[in-house]
Amino acid sequence: MKAIVYVTIKANVLDPQGNAVREALHALGFGEVGRVRIGKFMELELNTDDRAQAEARVREMCEKLLANTVIEDYRFELEG
Amino acid sequence: MKAIVYVTIKANVLDPQGNAVREALHALGFGEVGRVRIGKFMELELNTDDRAQAEARVREMCEKLLANTVIEDYRFELEG
Numbered sequence: 228m229k230a231i232v233y234v235t236i237k238a239n240v241l242d243p244q245g246n247a248v249r250e251a252l253h254a255l256g257f258g259e260v261g262r263v264r265i266g267k268f269m270e271l272e273l274n275t276d277d278r279a280q281a282e283a284r285v286r287e288m289c290e291k292l293l294a295n296t297v298i299e300d301y302r303f304e305l306e307g
Numbered sequence: 308m309k310a311i312v313y314v315t316i317k318a319n320v321l322d323p324q325g326n327a328v329r330e331a332l333h334a335l336g337f338g339e340v341g342r343v344r345i346g347k348f349m350e351l352e353l354n355t356d357d358r359a360q361a362e363a364r365v366r367e368m369c370e371k372l373l374a375n376t377v378i379e380d381y382r383f384e385l386e387g
Contacts, residue, residue, distance in 0.1 A: 261352035272341035
């Protein structure tokens with residue numbers, strides 16, 4: 228089974244990396260670009276076939292390691 | 308309109324960040340985790356309504372700045 232985890236900076240937290248990318252795009256002539264937000268995604272292969280268990284385990288991984296829940300949100304999908 | 312760009316490391320390129328995350332998950336007791344690959348995604352607000360033009364422009368942004376096409380693949384979706 229595969230889990231795809233998306234981690235994003237919470238809407239009310241500043242995203243300096245996103246701002247830097249927007250400025251760089253403007254400097255390259257892409258003036259139509261407004262707000263830019265940058266996140267991470269992670270593909271995890273899981274050696275399990277139990278979907279309900281996998282969901283609980285991936286949630287625990289997110290809370291413990293993959294996301295900093297003070298400033299980040301996460302969501303994930305299970306495939307296969 | 309909004310563009311969501313996904314940038315991933317090419318399949319045959321080493322992903323040390325992914326390996327570090329896998330090791331950390333194992334150390335935390337998540338032994339069921341196999342391969343981990345880490346990518347980025349970017350949400351860009353675009354001040355345009357022309358979908359075809361937006362597609363061409365976002366492709367250009369990816370080639371010029373957002374992805375390092377030597378070692379990374381990219382794909383994107385347009386919304387709205």
